[in-house]
Amino acid sequence: MQDTLPLYLPPVPGTFCYVSGLEEARKHEYHVGRTGRIGTKGRIEFWLHRDTIFDRERFENDDDETREPIKIYIETKYLTRLAYPSLPSSSGEMHVLTVMDCPFNLKGLGRTFQRKLRYNGDVMRVLFEYLIVKPVTHAEVRVSKVSSTADPSRPIDQVLNAKEYQWWISKVGTMPKGIGSEWIEFRFPKTRRVSFVGVRIPELPHGPLSVRNFYLEWFDFGSNKTRRSPENEKHTFETLNMGTLQVLRIPVPFDTDRVRFVCTRSAHSYAVASELHAADEYTSVGMFQVCFA
DSSP states (O other): OSSSEOOOSSSTTOOOOOEOOOOOGGTTTEEEEEEEEEESEEEEEEEEEEEEEEEEHHHOOGOOOOOOOEEEEEEEEEEEESSSSOOOTSSBBBBOOOOOOSSHHHHHHHHHHOOOOOOHHHHHHHHHHHHHHOBOOOOOOOEEEESSSSOTTTGGGGGGGGOOOOEEETTTTTTTEEEEEEEEEEEEEEEEEEEEEEEEEETTTSSHHHEEEEEEEEEETTTTEEEEESTTTOOEEOSOSSSSSSEEEEEEEEEEEEOOOOEEEEEEHHHHHSSSSSSSOOOOESEEEEEEE
16 A cells, blocks of 8 residues: 555645655755645645644744744646545644554564464464564664765764754865765664655755755665665755755665765855855855654
């Protein structure tokens, strides 16, 4: 069973979706949001990062609730619905979105095999645990390597929390004109399924060093090769100019025990390209926070 569903009919307002195939506005590509009211000419309201699929208490700051999401109008053909959206609990909190290719209850499946095929249920559960790749959880993510850092005394793993007075910035000179290839490598204790990446940056004019374009690099055990997401080398993930945690859907979820977050352009690079700043003042890249789900 897949974790995404096509939109054949206009979705109910509040449905979690992500943008896919919108070539004329690639900056919105892969971003997760919630649908709003149906508009005109076949378009609907789509609120980017209105809510988060991550656990709000762990990943959101109090100030995030005062920040406005970005509203766009988009045709439904450019939206893909997430099959297991988060829903408010009775207490008003958001449940964590769990994505698996085959969502089922291990105990129930073990009992079925025991009853129908007369296999020992405990043996079957052990077998299933071995065969199933679990989704990554933030608590088990660790920073293992980094290409460079502007402040060696600052712990790199600060990039895993939501505190905006802690961050990672690459070494000065590593991103001339805001362009380069600076990275942070994250490790998991075992092979895990990675379906989403979240990133938080300071919005302009406060964050000229903020990562604007990036891709993910991961080790594929099947082919014994390093691969990247998005697969097309001409494409990257792109952050928007907003301070809220931005969650992006990985186009093809992958299984790995390590992933590199590779920064290729900063927000400043676009100012340099448009000649708004003649001097190359900012030659590093960074962010407040990175998380996976």
